[in-house]
Amino acid sequence: MYPGDAEFGFELLVCRWAEEAWPPTGRGDAADPDSATPLSQTRGDDAIVVARQLGTAERRWDTVVLECDPEALAARGAFGPDELDSDLLHVVRNAPAEWAWYRDALPHPGYPWRYVRAAVHRAADRGVVERRRRGNRIQLRRTAPYPDWLRRIVAIENKPDLDAAAARALSEQLRFDVGTGLADEVWVATATTGDRVEPALLEDLPVDVGILAFDVDAAEGDPGGSLLAGAGVDASVEWYPSEVTPPEGDRDDARRDRRLELAERAYGRGWRSYHGTMRPDCRHFELRRFGRGLVPYCAAKGRSQTVAECVDSCSEFEPEPPAWRTRGWPIEGGPGAGIKTLLRQRREWVRSRELDAGFDPDT
Structure with a gap:
């Protein structure tokens, strides 16, 4: 099973898989052979940015995949690793090449x-x-022109146990996603059941939404994981999605601004920022390998914990001894600080790899 048998652990594996294996490839019989090839199969030159728990005031997605122009994404790095909010974007995107009074240089913001x-x-x-x-x-x-680095936004809803009740609750949310068209493509990720026909195909989900089935047990049997398999997790396409971008979407300034704000949040936060809502400074908090992914693990509980469990009100919470935080290398600041540093470094390494045009997935 996925770590902790909870949706949170499944979500982390989906994020890691997307980071390694996006775009998805399916079984030969998963799609209609007479249909056009989905866009997600033709974007091999994209750089990928993955984030989790992002969205708008009306809707939050479990996993967000940004398909980006590699050169433009590299140029975006000149503006730093942190996100630019809507106010900063207004300044940066409209800043002039020569000195000018800000009221003359920038359009009225409203x-x-x-x-x-x-x-x-x-x-x-x-x-x-x-x-x-x-x-x-x-x-x-x-300091530099702000690049047009975002190509497409893909939203993924993670439901490892997609029974009829979960499908009914999710269906309205997915119809909202399809109707608003803020994302270009919408998927549901679920765990495989081993049935000849996956139950997700029989549920009342919008036909425009794709279905990904994950065999997470493959990660447990393959601790080292296969890079090409993505996090050591096998994923198959059970149903291909349709493009849900509105016909006039490219000319809709408000939609373009909202998408860019969402992309900036994804760029700045990534998916490994879960340590910000957990307690890595607890002496029981660990990171353990699951396939090719690193997932939180609670030594006190003897399993992977969820975000809701890993709080200071937990009965097992025990802050790191002060002596741990006064030690130097290799865990200067204590194990909690070391975990944050490790997750940040892994994100930076993956992002630099995405920008390396000569990256060989077999190395």
Whole structure:
């Protein structure tokens, strides 16, 4: 089974699989042979960014996959590893090549200029624009053009146990995703059952939504994992999705802005940021390998814990001894700090690999 037998553990494996194996390839009989090849099978030159638990005020997705232009994604790195919020994006995307008063250079945002001025100061403090004062006026200029790095957004809902009740609850959410068209493609990820026909195919899900079936038991039997299999998890396409991008989507400025804001959050947070809502500073918190993925493990419980369980109100919570945090290399700051550093370094390594045009998946 997936770590902890909980949806959280399954979600982490799906994220790791997407990071290694996206776009998905299916069995020969999974799709209609007379249908057009899905877009997700023709995007082999994309760089991939994976995040989890992202969305809008109306909808939050379990897993988000960004398909990006590799060169433009590399250029995005010039603006730092952290996300740019909507106010910063307004400044960075419109900053002029030459010095200009910010009110002349930036289009009116639809809210008071004092908030724009504050955003200019924040952007300058982060080094994503240059700022100077001439008299009583604040001028700015760009450090580099903001690139058009996002190509497509793919949303994945993770339901390892997709029974009839879960399908009914999920169906309305998926119809909302298809109707709004904020994502270009929508999938449901579920665990395989071993049946000849996966039960997910028999549920009342929108026909535009694809279905991915994951054999997570393969990861347990293959601790080292296969890079090409992705996290040591076997995934098969049971149903291919349709493109749900609205016909006028490319010309919809509001939609484009919302998608870019979502992409920036995904870029800044990734999917390994779960340590921010857990307690890695507990002496029982560990990371253990599951296939090719690293998942949280609670030594006190003897299993993988969920985010809801790993809180300071847990009866087993025990802060690291202060002496652990005063030691130096190799875990300077204590094991909790070391876990955060490890997860950050793995994210940076994967991202740099995505940007390496010469990356060989067999190495």
